[in-house]
Amino acid sequence: MITVVGNLKGGSGKSTVTFNLALWLMKVGRSVHTFDLDLQCTLNDVAQVRLEEGYDPVLKVGTVHQFQSEALPDDEVLIDVGTANMASMRKAIGLAHRIVVPVAPSQADIWSTQRFLYIIASEIRERPPKVILFLNRADTHSNVKESDEAEEALRALPGIQVLKTRLCQRTTYRRSFSEGLAVFELEPTGKAAKEFAALAKQLYP
Numbered sequence: 001m002i003t004v005v006g007n008l009k010g011g012s013g014k015s016t017v018t019f020n021l022a023l024w025l026m027k028v029g030r031s032v033h034t035f036d037l038d039l040q041c042t043l044n045d046v047a048q049v050r051l052e053e054g055y056d057p058v059l060k061v062g063t064v065h066q067f068q069s070e071a072l073p074d075d076e077v078l079i080d081v082g083t084a085n086m087a088s089m090r091k092a093i094g095l096a097h098r099i100v101v102p103v104a105p106s107q108a109d110i111w112s113t114q115r116f117l118y119i120i121a122s123e124i125r126e127r128p129p130k131v132i133l134f135l136n137r138a139d140t141h142s143n144v145k146e147s148d149e150a151e152e153a154l155r156a157l158p159g160i161q162v163l164k165t166r167l168c169q170r171t172t173y174r175r176s177f178s179e180g181l182a183v184f185e186l187e188p189t190g191k192a193a194k195e196f197a198a199l200a201k202q203l204y205p
């Protein structure tokens, strides 16, 4: 299956989610190939750190050039898209079986998610991809209602699925990423590992 992880907004967690999902899939025995189509090359960078640190398994990250010029592998494919290369983003949207959209709980992020949905809809396809949204960087305090309000706003958008599962704003995502590790590798019994497994199982039942 070809899954695009996308949103127009930088910092919504595309690379973090792609990286952790890919490693989670490998952990459960799947063969995974990722592509980094963002000029920022964050996925490529974190895979490089992982390689230099000697962590197993190695994460395979294809380049924009490979994505544009070669057939996609038969593996589980995860594509991290950025906005600097719209041609590649559109091609990825055109090929995707589904598009997974991490959204941070802010009004600006909701607006840009709406715009991203317009872009997806503007790609003419025989069978439109499934679009799955979820909150990333959600508040951990139950008295902060911003995440609930954001989720409600997302649910009002047409033609999409919003997951109940959220990823919260947690330092483990940043710390693990900078070390080239998935959250469940750095802190296997931590809260981030737990919520991430719930998300991954929902996306890959």
Ligand SMILES: Nc1ncnc2c1ncn2[C@@H]1O[C@H](COP(=O)(O)OP(=O)(O)O)[C@@H](O)[C@H]1O
Binding pocket: 009, 010, 011, 012, 013, 014, 015, 016, 017, 042, 136, 137, 138, 167, 168, 169, 170, 171, 173, 174, 175, 177
């Ligand atoms: N749930 C989270 N909690 C804390 N930090 C996060 C979370 N998700 C992403 N981040 C951090 O936010 C920054 C941007 O994330 P990144 O995955 O690079 O976003 P994008 O690829 O959408 O630009 C990175 O420093 C990352 O570690």
Ligand SMILES: [Mg+2]
Binding pocket: 014, 015, 016, 038, 040, 042, 043, 080
């Ligand atoms: Mg990124």
